[in-house]
Amino acid sequence: MSLRFFNTYSRQLEEFTPRDPTSRKIDIYTCGPTVYSRAHIGNFRAYMFEDLLQRHLEARGYAVHRVMNITDVDDKTIRGAREAGIPLAKFTEQFKQAFFEDIETLRIKPADEFPAATDQRYIDKMIAMIETLMSRGLAYQADDKSVYFRINKFPNYGKLAHFDLSELKPTGRVRHDEYDKEHIGDFALWKAWDEEDGEVGWDSPWGRGRPGWHIECSAMATALLGDQIDIHCGGVDNIFPHHEAEIAQSEGVTGKKFARMWLHCAHLLVDGQKMAKSLVNFYTVPDVLAKGYTGRELRYALLRVHYRTQLNFTWEGMHEARESLERIDDWLMRLRECGASFQPANSGSGQVENLPHNFDDALDDDLNISAALGFLFETIRETNRAMDVDELEAATANAWLSWWERINRVLDLEKETADAIPPEISRLADERARARAEKNFARSDELRDQIAALGWQVRDTKDGQKLARRRT
């Protein structure tokens, strides 16, 4: 099956082909966080989708070069810094750090580059792009000294969102400049300095000011990836106006098609509603950890629903994630024991080449993770059944382990580490083994309870006791 994705631009599933068909290298640009507060789990749902996209493309043999921007100057960061009474860079730094901590907790692969909007290199690039747009009549400086993009000069504006521009009307969400612009839809490329900006500002041919939000992505994407990129991703809310503006700016400067494919992730809801700070349903990664869940469990919860479907986050869903992962953990433990059970006489460990590719094929189909996980769990049941009746050969078990290692490079869901058994637990377990040898089941059960109270679970198998860490 060929790789295909739903392209927002065409609203259709399209076969994915890299822009350079002779190489396996592809470039992806993903919109990153605005560092004015700690990112919430909804933000990470989008980054999780991008992680899955990258990992699957890599599993299919592509060398992915991915850039994620960090927006560290905008209205909210400036306001936050002012209210905190500290410089902008110092204010945003804490949230940049928090962001990197969180993606590590969630095992999201870091992008190859995380350009920041305030980097002078990109400020220069933004100014250069705006100058080009001005020279082509695609931008103008208004009476308020800010520079705007003239959307009427860019016929494709609105194509990505499929919006009719004549329908654009003011919503009152914009702070100012309604009266200075030629068209209500014209967006700021360069914002003239005003008092609220304080120390924040850069000199430009149009006076002191700061970049508009959209231009930074166009500048950083083209600076790092060239005039054209293979895939551009973000949340659905970015489609309009942000990505529309990016297309207008980038193509207005380069004259080339900016992105070959646009992929957008649906929103995360909490208890059926949009997450909002005003409601009590606003969660960050640390909030979820504080409830006793692990990053891995949250990763599973965010990963398991198709990216174009709204994902309803609930604590019941977190519980489901935990239980599903334990099923995988137990399966792996069993497979490993089975695989190590004897050395096959004629080595030739496993028939990996015969294992099904359903998992990868499902992901080829617009990242159908639900179907992919379905195959995983079917496999788990079938191999468990074989192990129950001692009919799974060690070589086959090892082959399935190899298969798991392959798909786990995409899922990255394996338990952190094999938990070391603490001496105290070992001691109790040994004592319990002695009690059991003497058929002293009362003592055995008592010790099992003690072990459980310490967060461990003991299971009796035909090979003796098995200890496992349990978080529930």
Added chain:
RNA sequence: GGCGGGGUAGCCAAGUGGUAAGGCUGCGGUCUGCAAAACCGCUAUUCGCGGGUUCGAUUCCCGCCCCCGCCUCCA
């Protein structure tokens, strides 16, 4: 109003023009000293509603209802 996404068992969620994957939960069973885990069975004659096309539709077409999102700086 415009533009999207979606309505499948208690919950989450795949899927196909030919009669409904998988996960979680619950119940019953096998195994176990008892558990746990695993396995087996049961939980949608039915896929928002009404028509139509078809030998046959949940899947295609038409109409309707409902939910969610976007419509200028929110992933």
